[in-house]
Amino acid sequence: MMDKYQQAFQEEARELLSELESALLELDQNRGDLDIVGRAFRALHTIKGSGAMFGFDDIASFTHHVETAFDQLRNGQLAVTADLIRLSLAAGDQIKAMLEEAAGNGPADRARSVELLRGVHELTGLAPDMEAHSKAGALRPAGPVLEHGPSRQWRIRFRPPAEILLQGTNPLLLLAELRQLGELAAKIDTAGIPLLADLDPERCYLAWDMVLTTTAPREAIRDVFMFVEDESELTIQPEPGAGPKEAALAAQNTPAGPKAAGTKAAGAGGASIRVSAEKLDQLVNLVGELVTVQARLSEAAARFQDAEMLEVAEAVERLTGELRENSMSIRMLPLRTTFERFRRLVHDLGIELHKDVELAIEGADTELDKTVIDQLNDPLVHLIRNSMDHGIETPEARRAAGKDPKARIQLSAAHSGAHVLIRVTDDGRGLDAEAVRARAIEKGLIDGSARLSEAEIFSLILTPGFSTARQITDVSGRGVGMDVVRRNVEALHGTIEIQSRPGAGLTVTLRLPLTLAIIDGLLVRVADAHFVLPLANSLECVELTAQDIENAHGNHLANVRGEIIPYIRLSEYFQMPAGRGEREQIMVVETEYGRYGFVVDQVLGDHQTVIKNLGRVYRSVQVVSGATILGNGTVALIVDPHRLVQNVIQSASEDQCRQKSGPARKHLAGQLQRSMP
Numbered sequence: 001m002m003d004k005y006q007q008a009f010q011e012e013a014r015e016l017l018s019e020l021e022s023a024l025l026e027l028d029q030n031r032g033d034l035d036i037v038g039r040a041f042r043a044l045h046t047i048k049g050s051g052a053m054f055g056f057d058d059i060a061s062f063t064h065h066v067e068t069a070f071d072q073l074r075n076g077q078l079a080v081t082a083d084l085i086r087l088s089l090a091a092g093d094q095i096k097a098m099l100e101e102a103a104g105n106g107p108a109d110r111a112r113s114v115e116l117l118r119g120v121h122e123l124t125g126l127a128p129d130m131e132a133h134s135k136a137g138a139l140r141p142a143g144p145v146l147e148h149g150p151s152r153q154w155r156i157r158f159r160p161p162a163e164i165l166l167q168g169t170n171p172l173l174l175l176a177e178l179r180q181l182g183e184l185a186a187k188i189d190t191a192g193i194p195l196l197a198d199l200d201p202e203r204c205y206l207a208w209d210m211v212l213t214t215t216a217p218r219e220a221i222r223d224v225f226m227f228v229e230d231e232s233e234l235t236i237q238p239e240p241g242a243g244p245k246e247a248a249l250a251a252q253n254t255p256a257g258p259k260a261a262g263t264k265a266a267g268a269g270g271a272s273i274r275v276s277a278e279k280l281d282q283l284v285n286l287v288g289e290l291v292t293v294q295a296r297l298s299e300a301a302a303r304f305q306d307a308e309m310l311e312v313a314e315a316v317e318r319l320t321g322e323l324r325e326n327s328m329s330i331r332m333l334p335l336r337t338t339f340e341r342f343r344r345l346v347h348d349l350g351i352e353l354h355k356d357v358e359l360a361i362e363g364a365d366t367e368l369d370k371t372v373i374d375q376l377n378d379p380l381v382h383l384i385r386n387s388m389d390h391g392i393e394t395p396e397a398r399r400a401a402g403k404d405p406k407a408r409i410q411l412s413a414a415h416s417g418a419h420v421l422i423r424v425t426d427d428g429r430g431l432d433a434e435a436v437r438a439r440a441i442e443k444g445l446i447d448g449s450a451r452l453s454e455a456e457i458f459s460l461i462l463t464p465g466f467s468t469a470r471q472i473t474d475v476s477g478r479g480v481g482m483d484v485v486r487r488n489v490e491a492l493h494g495t496i497e498i499q500s501r502p503g504a505g506l507t508v509t510l511r512l513p514l515t516l517a518i519i520d521g522l523l524v525r526v527a528d529a530h531f532v533l534p535l536a537n538s539l540e541c542v543e544l545t546a547q548d549i550e551n552a553h554g555n556h557l558a559n560v561r562g563e564i565i566p567y568i569r570l571s572e573y574f575q576m577p578a579g580r581g582e583r584e585q586i587m588v589v590e591t592e593y594g595r596y597g598f599v600v601d602q603v604l605g606d607h608q609t610v611i612k613n614l615g616r617v618y619r620s621v622q623v624v625s626g627a628t629i630l631g632n633g634t635v636a637l638i639v640d641p642h643r644l645v646q647n648v649i650q651s652a653s654e655d656q657c658r659q660k661s662g663p664a665r666k667h668l669a670g671q672l673q674r675s676m677p
Helices: 002-029 034-053 057-074 081-101 110-124 171-180 218-224 242-251 260-271 277-304 307-331 336-340 342-353 377-391 395-402 432-440 454-462 482-493 546-551 640-660 663-674
Strands: 152-159 183-189 207-214 234-239 332-334 359-364 367-369 407-416 420-427 493-503 505-513 519-524 529-534 538-545 557-560 562-569 583-591 592-602 602-610 624-629 635-639
Touching: 002 034, 002 081, 002 336, 002 342, 034 057, 034 171, 057 081, 057 110, 057 234, 081 110, 152 171, 152 218, 171 207, 171 218, 207 218, 218 234, 277 307, 277 336, 277 519, 277 602, 307 332, 307 602, 332 336, 336 342, 336 359, 342 377, 359 432, 377 407, 377 420, 377 482, 377 505, 407 538, 432 454, 454 482, 454 493, 482 493, 482 505, 519 583, 519 592, 519 635, 529 602, 538 546, 538 557, 546 557, 557 583, 562 583, 562 640, 583 602, 583 640, 592 640, 602 624
Parallel strands: 359 407, 529 635, 562 592
Antiparallel strands: 152 207, 152 234, 183 207, 332 367, 407 420, 420 505, 493 505, 519 529, 519 602, 538 583, 557 562, 583 592, 624 635
16 A cells, blocks of 8 residues: 555656746746745645655655755745756756655665755755765754744644545654644544444544644644645634734635535545556557457448448447547647756756757647657757757857847647647757758768759758767767657657758757547558558548540649649559559548649548557558558558658659659659649
């Protein structure tokens, strides 16, 4: 039971550390905002209190010292400085290291703890015994910061919920913390203890009536009960004789009693529930298998043409669809947490590179599949590091260029059909197309006579080992960063687009699928094979007749209601032996290069597609994003329309440059190249 709660504490502590880091970075920009100070204090206080309850005494003790500094900030005894922000961020990193140690992932550096606490104590003016801190696990809490002035007496009534012990909380530790604030006199109320036959040893039946004599304000007393207050009966009243200000404050902030607190807790508890990622992945996998079985049932029902069986198949299909939508929505998470952690990266790199940079975040509430989010960190880290090191100039260089010395990086996200577009934009120097081209020729990546579009030139920076930097730094310059971005994005079946304005900045856009598990698709047939086209990219289906081909004089073009659309014949692209029928069908799809058509023999209809990986052997097959199992047990490949069109355009460009393309490919190359943006 305790292991379960300790694991829950570690998960919660990591979330609180993210909140702490975000608050500290905001505080660095708004040093007089006491609300932000309060956010940081509450995060530290909760980590300290929960850590003490669940046996993480070293974390609780270390955090208490840092919390003391923020208590002084709240009371106006300390000012926010760059040193305080730096030390607090480093303390958060140290708490993370201590959490990793508790999880069995290597020891934390105790000397680092002592060094950080020495810095905190110098700021706060407290000077505890540093020799005690050097002992592993023996970081003794400093005494609480109390207001100067006469002592006051507070009458406290505390009745915890009966389930407090089951939650892993020891109420006696709260009383011990109260004693740190001053002189405490406590009386136990045993009226709630039932008869022995009805007594449950795992429930708490006690309440405490206490009188605390302290110079601490009421907020400091209430902070002791911060993480159990909602579920408890808690009153904090000044003793008779207290001033009118204290009495009014106590009356204003005293909870209405256990009923009101319980209602709040019930509401909060019903709002969300913590579920392990492993269980969630298992649910989605089972739903995926159910979708496959449902497809078999629907096909069998259609084959036997039994009315009752068809009715059951339709009901199962409807329920499976709703279950699929609900299970997938559970795995969809906002990008806010992922985006916010990069504030720290920009802050630290700005100090290291002596650059003044702000990070602007837009669209942080955009949701994406958890499995995709988990793999986003590395590519975004490399993009931001490259922007900070290569793209953004020093403040002096920006002034000379007539720019604001404070640079800006914008991290944004937005939905686009079945995809999410994530953009990293900076207002730095941008990319020099000629410099990139010259560097590519120097490294032998392209021939000096090659004619490339600007987009093709910029895509060269994604090549392994490519870098325009002549000097290697600790941040970048080895040519591995953008290659990592490319490989990670391709592993997610995404694409990368690079746009640059010389002297004005660079934008890198990652187009990522909403999910890697289940998609809506259109099932098509080419000869004896089946393919799936993502429904989100599919616009319409039109017929391609022999007369249409004759009117186009052999060019791969189709007139769709007055719009000339180039098309790709899938049987030719995949080199499949197939004769042309009297009528074929063109699926018109939207890609990042515009509208294109895919010629197929037959469109079979909608298909709920469970995506299966093709395995290592086929990892280099870029135009296919996966496979799915049909109701009859056969396999259908899932086509990536963006990548297929991109590959055809690139192949056509290379063929024309080398003058080796055949007649059919030349027609296609000419039409596709003329249609490129």
